[in-house]
Every structure is written in C-alpha cells, then in structure tokens.
Amino acid sequence: MPSPQTDASIQEPGSRRGLDEFRKREILAILSVGCSRRTAARYVGCSPSTIRRTAERDPEFAEALRKAETKAQILFMKNIAAAARKEQYWRAAAWALERLNPEDYGPRSPQAVTLEQIRALISEFARIIVEEVPIASHRKRILKRLDRLSAQWRHEGDNHDPGEPSEH
Numbered sequence: 001m002p003s004p005q006t007d008a009s010i011q012e013p014g015s016r017r018g019l020d021e022f023r024k025r026e027i028l029a030i031l032s033v034g035c036s037r038r039t040a041a042r043y044v045g046c047s048p049s050t051i052r053r054t055a056e057r058d059p060e061f062a063e064a065l066r067k068a069e070t071k072a073q074i075l076f077m078k079n080i081a082a083a084a085r086k087e088q089y090w091r092a093a094a095w096a097l098e099r100l101n102p103e104d105y106g107p108r109s110p111q112a113v114t115l116e117q118i119r120a121l122i123s124e125f126a127r128i129i130v131e132e133v134p135i136a137s138h139r140k141r142i143l144k145r146l147d148r149l150s151a152q153w154r155h156e157g158d159n160h161d162p163g164e165p166s167e168h
Contacts, residue, residue: 018054019046019061027051028064034072037065115153122150 019027023044030040041048055062077096084093097105103114126146133139 018057019044019050024054024061024064028068031065031068032071034076118153119150122146122153 023046026044027037027040030043031037037048037051041051051065055065080092080096083089084096094105098107108114126143129139129142129146133142
C-alpha cells in the first residue's frame with residue numbers, strides 16, 4: 001500500500017473537498033482486510049467523521065465501504081468456520097457460538113438478566129396484580145400497561161440481532 005504522504009492524498013488543512021479517489025481506494029483496501037474506519041482514517045490522514053460525511057454525500061462510496069467491511073467479516077467467519085470443523089480447534093466453534101448466539105452461549109455476569117427471565121417476571125407481576133388489586137378498573141389499567149410492556153419486550157426479542165447487545 002502506498003504511503004499516506006503521496007501527492008495524490010495531500011490536501012490543504014481545513015479543505016472541505018472531502019476525500020479524493022486515491023484516499024477512498026486506500027480506505028477501502030484497509031477496511032477490506034478487517035481494520036476499523038478509525039485505523040483507515042489515521043492512515044490516510046483524516047478523521048473517521050470525514051469518511052462518514054463523504055459516504056453520506058457519495059452513495060457509491062457508501063456502498064463500497066459497506067462491502068469492504070462486510071467482506072472482511074465474511075472472510076474471518078469463513079476461517080473460523082473452517083477451523084471449527086476440525087476437532088482440535090473446538091475453541092473457534094465456541095467463540096463463534098458465543099458471539100452469534102450470546103443469549104444461549106455467551107458468558108454472563110451473575111447480575112445479568114435474560115429476556116426470558118424478564119418475561120417470567122412480568123407474568124408474575126400480572127398474577128400478583130390480579131390477586132391483590134381489588135378494584136377491577138385499576139387492575140385492568142395496570143394489566144394493560146404490563147401487556148404493552150411485555151409486547152414491547154417480545155417485539156425487541158424477535159428483532160434483536162444476536163451480535164448486538166440489548167438496550168435493556
């Protein structure tokens with residue numbers, strides 16, 4: 001890869017032109033091997049926000065960024081999957097399971113609460129409310145709110161990307 005100090009990549013300080021084609025190609029090459037946008041920005045001498053703003057203005061560059069970042073992820077997962085097929089590299093399989101299905105296989109701190117535990121708690125609250133709140137209109141209002149909360153958690157659980165941490 002060429003040095004970040006080549007003439008094609010130098011830009012006047014404070015210039016608002018964004019990234020030239022040479023620097024865009026360097027960024028894409030760096031991302032395609034698995035480096036972060038921050039690393040690519042540092043290499044070409046810009047900030048990560050410059051890469052983001054250029055992508056917002058240039059849909060072709062945005063698509064190329066997405067593909068370069070995804071290409072590296074796919075390559076790494078293929079290598080992990082290939083290693084995991086060999087019994088002596090069982091740790092590769094364990095690593096992939098922990099990251100792809102953290103709810104089932106990821107390490108948890110003792111204080112962590114799963115989505116299933118939260119659902120059970122809401123159900124138990126509803127049972128207690130039915131037993132303890134004597135005024136039917138109050139009981140219905142509370143149960144309706146719990147039902148909305150439960151639906152919200154159900155919806156979040158259905159759409160949750162296992163590779164991303166939960167907001168709750």
